[in-house]
Amino acid sequence: MIIDLAQLFHNNSLLVVFTIIAFGYLIGNIKIARFEIGVTGGVLLCALVFGHYNFQLDPIVQSLGFTLFIYSVGWQAGPQILNVLRLDGPRYLVLTLFMTAVSFSLVFGLAAVIDLPSSYAAGLMAGSLTSTPTLVGAQNAVTSGLVRVPEGATARSLIENISVAYAITYIFGTVGLLMVVRILPSILRVDLVAAALQFSKERGIKSDREKYRVKRPILRAYAVDDPDLAGKTFDEILSRHGAQSANLRAFYRLKRGSELIEPRSDTIVEMGDKVAVFATPEEHAEAHKLPGLTADILDEDLIDAEIDVAEIVITNPASVGKPLAEIGIYDKFGCFLSSLTRSQIQMPVSPGTVVQRGDVMIVSGERLALDRLIAHLGAEDRKAVETDLLTFAAGIVAGLIIGQITVKIGSIDIGLGNAGGLLLSGICVGFLRANRPTFGRMPAAARFIFMELGLLLFMVGVGLNAGGGIVGALASLGPILFACGVVVTCVPLLVGYAFGRFALNMNPALLFGALTGAMTSTPALGIVQQAAKSTVPALGYAGTYALANVLLTLAGTAIVML
Incomplete structure (x- = not known):
């Protein structure tokens, strides 16, 4: 029996999808001198290779991935949207708006100077910032009809242009950003370790090198x-x-x-x-x-005590905005805090860490004491395998309907599109979920699979769409797109640092974390935390990340429409 592998793959798109994801994971986890392109980059590279050999994907698969991913992004951002207005929030809000505006203006200016079509400009911005939400927003603007297709072009060709520009600029956007973040503190003569220690001292946050633990009772x-x-x-x-x-x-x-x-x-x-x-x-x-x-x-x-572990969602206004020392999880309730998570980011477990709405705590203790603590903090997210698929599906339906609503101004139709509608719906459901934990239940494992699988399915489609034109684009526009990508990756980071230090007077360790959050780069946050020898930068990252995802999605839609 002879098996024609090429024919087998051409006839089975599911085989293509999961082969790309599997090899993408392998490539994405390869480290070279502590650098790795990540799973998203690995999947994109594999998809480009398959796309170059004319392998195709059923459009519904990419649409499904896009829907799951962008809705999950909104769901995750929902609890934190209002949090950015508390404590250091105004500075995070201003910094995120500033970074998005700088990136958008820079891409728009470069496109005007080199006469770059808006489709390539959208891919340039998405790839340089490694912002998948920007890519999603741009491609959806085309497929939903928000973008006027130029004469002689098609919606498919515009999507291919976006994907090609994204693929060309993504690698430096990933690896280059990590390199810049690693060397920039030395160039600016910033001591991140000292800055993190200073911030920790001011806010009562224990250094990672100090032992912060309560003896077991x-x-x-x-x-x-x-x-x-x-x-x-x-x-x-x-x-x-x-x-x-x-x-x-x-x-x-x-x-x-x-x-x-x-x-x-x-x-x-x-x-x-x-x-x-x-x-x-x-x-x-x-x-x-x-x-x-x-x-x-x-x-x-x-x-005969009943010792238990609880996952607590912070919703009680009496606890929101207070440091852990004031809440007194151990001193007042006799319970023990294991971890504090905000927008899927681990926060420092120290007396000075301020609790925000939607934060999730893992706490252990005697059951009666846990019940008293839960009543004080919010509600317990009881462990279960079930996801509230009714709310999940209804939220997606609502988002898709919102995306179809347009307002006519003169001869121009203005609307959010599917990306904006799903994002808005996800934000609303996520916010309601943070305030009423019994509503819209989604365990952490379910959140991960929806967002991660959605992202990877979408990236497979991006790579396959770009693969056919990547060689020609590299030969013609490749060098200039790559050079523009370097500029768009580096300049907002430099300008943002200057703005954060001198206009907002932010602590350097906190600021570098906030900058990586504004550029939605989790690997870069890891580099900053290594350099600072502290988890303090994660506080800044969590402050900007959620809002940045929302703004960059809208920026992707806007730039492809210009």
Whole structure:
């Protein structure tokens, strides 16, 4: 039996898609001197090769990828859109607007100088900034009819131009940006380590080189045998011995006879009561010094604690905008914070880190204590495998309908297009989800697969569309497009740094993180964090990333329409 592989692949587009994704993953994970082009770049390169040999993709596959990706981008950005207006938010907002405006103006100016068609200009901007949302916005503007197709051209040829320009400029946009971010602090004589330490000191953030951890608690039970304690509340007892009422969190269960009682500050203690204490060894040693408590006792009802882990979404206005030290996850509630995530980015777990709406905490502790903490912070995102596909699908439907709405101004029809509609719908659903965690449930694994698979399906289509014309474009426009790409990658970063330092007076470590977020480059953030030896830059990245995705999508739509 003879198998014609070429014919097999030509007859089976699904085989082509997943072969490209598989090899793309392999290539994207190859590191050369700590640099890697990433999975998106690897898939794009593989798709270009297949496209050069005339392999095609059913348009519905790319449309599906585009829909899943851009809606997920909006969903992820939703909780953070309003957060950029809090604390350092105004500076993040201004910096993101400035960076987007600089990039847009630069591309528009270069296109005018070298007489570059708007389709190539859109691909130039998307590739130079490695911004897939920009590419999505531009291509969708063409397919949805928002762009007037020039005489002698077709919508397909415009999409191919966008894809070709994106492919030519993407590599330097990825690797070049990492190189620039690595060497720029040295050129500017900026000590990122010192800057991160200074910011950490000002905000009460522990250095990554400092140990920030609470000793694990243990559970012990005591009996009340002092008549002087009888008839007094927990608050009175603790105050009498110079303790803070917040230390009540250690007393999580009280037993009176056979009745189990949840201790409160106004709970009255009686002779013979037994109390379970969930605290560190040092705190138990202090408890031994309190008169009126016998040595440890054994009582299964008291020491049979239910230790659990909860994923908590921050929604309570009483907690939003407060540092972790003020919330007192351990000091006030006796629970232990493992991680804090914002827009899929790990935040520093330090006393000075400010909590924002939509943040997700992983917290462990005794179940009753966890319930009290959850009520104070927001709501628990209970672990389950189900995704609320009804809300997910309805949100996409709403976005597609919004994208069809146009407003006629004179002879010009203006609308958001599918990209803008899906983005807006995703933002609304994501924002509502952050405020009402029981609505629109989507586990982290589901979020990842929707966004990642959507992105890769879309990139396969981009590469296959560009593959047929990439050789000719490289021979004619390749050098000038590449040179323009270098300019568009580097200049906004330099101008943005100057603007952030001198106009916004931002800390350099925070600023470099914010700049990588404004350029939507997660690999560049990794380089900055390595140089700073701190996670402080992640705070800046999270401040600009969500809004940048939205603005760059709109910028891609706008530039291809000019």
